[in-house]
Amino acid sequence: xxxxxxxxxxxxxxxxxxxxxxxxxxxxxxxxxxxxxxxxxxxxxxxxxxxxxxxxxxxxxxxxxxxxxxxxxxxxxxxxxxxxxxxxxxxxxxxxxxxxxxxxxxxxxxxxxxxxxxxxxxxxxxxxxxxxxxxxxxxxxxxxxxxxxxxxxxxxxxxxxxxxxxxxxxxxxxxxxxxxxxxxxxxxxxxxxxxxxxxxxxxxxxxxxxxxxxxxxxxxxxxxxxxxxxxxxxxxxxxxxxxxxxxxxxxxxxxxxxxxxxxxxxxxxxxxxxxxxxxxxxxxxxxxxxxxxxxxxxxxxxxxxxxxxxxxxxxxxxxxxxxxxxxxxxxxxxxxxxxxxxxxxxxxxxxxxxxxxxxxxxxxxxxxxxxxxxxxxxxx
Amino acid sequence: xxxxxxxxxxxxxxxxxxxxxxxxxxxxxxxxxxxxxxxxxxxxxxxxxxxxxxxxxxxxxxxxxxxxxxxxxxxxxxxxxxxxxxxxxxxxxxxxxxxxxxxxxxxxxxxxxxxxxxxxxxxxxxxxxxxxxxxxxxxxxxxxxxxxxxxxxxxxxxxxxxxxxxxxxxxxxxxxxxxxxxxxxxxxxxxxxxxxxxxxxxxxxxxxxxxxxxxxxxxxxxxxxxxxxxxxxxxxxxxxxxxxxxxxxxxxxxxxxxxxxxxxxxxxxxxxxxxxxxxxxxxxxxxxxxxxxxxxxxxxxxxxxxxxxxxxxxxxxxxxxxxxxxxxxxxxxxxxxxxxxxxxxxxxxxxxxxxxxxxxxxxxxxxxxxxxxxxxxx
Numbered sequence: 001x002x003x004x005x006x007x008x009x010x011x012x013x014x015x016x017x018x019x020x021x022x023x024x025x026x027x028x029x030x031x032x033x034x035x036x037x038x039x040x041x042x043x044x045x046x047x048x049x050x051x052x053x054x055x056x057x058x059x060x061x062x063x064x065x066x067x068x069x070x071x072x073x074x075x076x077x078x079x080x081x082x083x084x085x086x087x088x089x090x091x092x093x094x095x096x097x098x099x100x101x102x103x104x105x106x107x108x109x110x111x112x113x114x115x116x117x118x119x120x121x122x123x124x125x126x127x128x129x130x131x132x133x134x135x136x137x138x139x140x141x142x143x144x145x146x147x148x149x150x151x152x153x154x155x156x157x158x159x160x161x162x163x164x165x166x167x168x169x170x171x172x173x174x175x176x177x178x179x180x181x182x183x184x185x186x187x188x189x190x191x192x193x194x195x196x197x198x199x200x201x202x203x204x205x206x207x208x209x210x211x212x213x214x215x216x217x218x219x220x221x222x223x224x225x226x227x228x229x230x231x232x233x234x235x236x237x238x239x240x241x242x243x244x245x246x247x248x249x250x251x252x253x254x255x256x257x258x259x260x261x262x263x264x265x266x267x268x269x270x271x272x273x274x275x276x277x278x279x280x281x282x283x284x285x286x287x288x289x290x291x292x293x294x295x296x297x298x299x300x301x302x303x304x305x306x307x308x309x310x311x312x313x314x315x316x317x318x319x320x321x322x323x324x325x326x327x328x329x330x331x332x333x334x335x336x337x338x339x340x341x342x343x344x345x346x347x348x349x350x351x352x353x354x355x356x357x358x359x360x361x362x363x364x365x366x367x368x369x370x371x372x373x374x375x376x377x378x379x380x
Numbered sequence: 381x382x383x384x385x386x387x388x389x390x391x392x393x394x395x396x397x398x399x400x401x402x403x404x405x406x407x408x409x410x411x412x413x414x415x416x417x418x419x420x421x422x423x424x425x426x427x428x429x430x431x432x433x434x435x436x437x438x439x440x441x442x443x444x445x446x447x448x449x450x451x452x453x454x455x456x457x458x459x460x461x462x463x464x465x466x467x468x469x470x471x472x473x474x475x476x477x478x479x480x481x482x483x484x485x486x487x488x489x490x491x492x493x494x495x496x497x498x499x500x501x502x503x504x505x506x507x508x509x510x511x512x513x514x515x516x517x518x519x520x521x522x523x524x525x526x527x528x529x530x531x532x533x534x535x536x537x538x539x540x541x542x543x544x545x546x547x548x549x550x551x552x553x554x555x556x557x558x559x560x561x562x563x564x565x566x567x568x569x570x571x572x573x574x575x576x577x578x579x580x581x582x583x584x585x586x587x588x589x590x591x592x593x594x595x596x597x598x599x600x601x602x603x604x605x606x607x608x609x610x611x612x613x614x615x616x617x618x619x620x621x622x623x624x625x626x627x628x629x630x631x632x633x634x635x636x637x638x639x640x641x642x643x644x645x646x647x648x649x650x651x652x653x654x655x656x657x658x659x660x661x662x663x664x665x666x667x668x669x670x671x672x673x674x675x676x677x678x679x680x681x682x683x684x685x686x687x688x689x690x691x692x693x694x695x696x697x698x699x700x701x702x703x704x705x706x707x708x709x710x711x712x713x714x715x716x717x718x719x720x721x722x723x724x725x726x727x728x729x730x731x732x733x734x735x736x737x738x739x740x741x742x743x744x745x746x747x748x749x750x751x752x753x754x755x756x757x758x
Contacts, residue, residue, distance in 0.1 A: 001448055002382040003676045004683060067381055264753050284750020291749055292694045299672035306383050321665045376664060377657030380637055 003299070009068050013075045019048055020079035028082045028208070032354055035200070035207040037164055041085055043119045050076075051093050052117020055101060060114035066309035070246045070301065077254020080262075080351065083358030084208030086251035087365070091160035091209075092116065094243035096123030099169045099236055100187060103227040108187065112167060124165035126156035126214045127237055134371045136171075136234065137179035141216060143172035143186060148223045150174075150186060152194070152216035162197045162212035166190045170214070171237060174230045183233035187225040194219030205357030238314075244366045245319040246304040249326045252362050253301055255355055256294035256330070259337045262351060263287055266341055286336040293333040297326050317379045324372040327363030334359040383672075385452055388443045392432065393456050399427050400460045409461040410582040410727060414574045417584040418501075418543040421467040425498030434472045434496050438480045451623055451678040455671070458627020459634075462731045463582025465627060469620040470539040471495070475502025477616055478548045478559055482603045487561065491546060503544035505535030505588050506613055518610075520551030520590065522558055522600060529553065529600055531560050531568070531593040537738070541586035542574050548601075549590065550613060557609035559601040568593030579730030615689055617739040618696045619681075622674045625703035625735050629667040632703075632728040636660060636710035639717075650713070659709050666702040673698055690752040693745040700735030700742060707732045
């Protein structure tokens, strides 16, 4: 066993933190309050190379390994980047762009990946439906082959980047009689007749990310927009799970470091009863809990990343353990941070309430904690 | 980065698992009996001396990765018998490391061969009534008297106290921290009776009193770095308790899982009910997270030693508290049979509490972790 990061990885992490603190963090509060997507920050993520980090250079990426890519997510969280932007990045790069990269034709790769890697285009992924959440097989959106086209009908919900996406990876049933094996994946571009997105859904947290429904009403797309073969969609969606359990969880790990640093600053400056509040044992206990969570969670997230980097098939049990732990156990530290800041912790200006709200997504998005428990209990 | 143990390490784990499982097979290793503790510990040490296990962290062994390999191996033995594990580790690792890391060549030559061949049991006297979060100076003292040193003091909760051949007693001498190596039977050394405890009933734990206990001056160790002597002893103790927690969780989880698969109600195994299946999922999540936390902490002892003390405290808090939660949930899954004395999960539940109290307690650990975060330890 060896838990060391390379010098290059650690230097790159520092660079990302420096970049994000300067270029992104200053605008977070404003956008979070207005529940607006920060297009400028997203573009800057693209310019810095984060959006396409793991794609080969010929497609506008940097050819980074999985561990470095996951580390980028941790670095963004550690810098204080909000969960809304990191979620938008995750949905864009891993759920949309990576699925296209893995399963599209060479022509499609060349068409979409450079634009997605640079941030010129924004991507989203449409899987969840009003009545098909964790039970994916019950989806009712259909894709009917008619000549050299597919005709999509149905709707999707809770789609991160839905209102702002230029391109979507959409899952639909090509064989409604089948369950998982009837699902196929398609590329659908913004502006395609019959394709529309709903208004931004107002959420508790991750407010700068834009979330909406997607509607398909006799939406015709070219037959070549089918990714892979018919019936392979469900497995494609599973392939994104490795990224979901590593790169998309990593910002939560980074955010715990950010919380700890901010709490330490506050505890070392705030005075009550004639001394710094950091000198009270109750405050130290909270700081300890935040650090312990971060250290514990980091190992789980990088285990998934390391295994993926080795080219190993995904271990579903380990993936669910990581998701369940980060999801459920991140709630107490973020609560501790709010309480440590007292009244200020309840105010937007001090970040902690935003992180508290953002962290509430962890046990819900990408498969709820209960679903993780279902998976684990079946596997053991 | 690499999240796998090596083949050599796996082979060692399998070897000691087989050895200790066979040894434990027909014995009650958790019985509250000093003589049985004595016999069991000596026999187990002798068996383990045939493997590289006792030498880990005492000397550098090629093919193995020091504390990291040891952490994986500790989990194996603690999962078989928590009491035997605590006796073995106190002797081989904590007492052993005192001698191997800080002892003179003569002390090593005198003690280590018998210790590593399993013929000697060691104990460590550290805790005193007055010990606190700030590590105030110990009250046990040594005074030079010609070629001898006279030691006076009182130690509590000395693991292996009643069965040890050698006791390393921490105290003060000449204004510095000192370790006094005291052989069983030395005049002035008084060993209390085995203390009745909530868990780890198979371990002989007692108080130790020293009243002008005279030892040769050559049996005194003055550790190189006086400032870190006590924290290093606590660090070693905490590492053992982390290993113990992994073993307790493994035993409790495996017992509960097997029960949930075999025990039927309403015509189906109880694991099929979400209340049980979900509880097992949470237990496994805590267990796996603890494992990785423990392994990374062990790895950092050699690779990133700067932060190892605080990281070990973090892991100790997490692993020991997780062990109690996992054992508690396991008991709920087993229902009434889990509450019966002698059941592995009932035993694990009782032992788990010790991990939070012994070494650096979880409360003091959190204070210290907070101090580090606040920059108060600089």
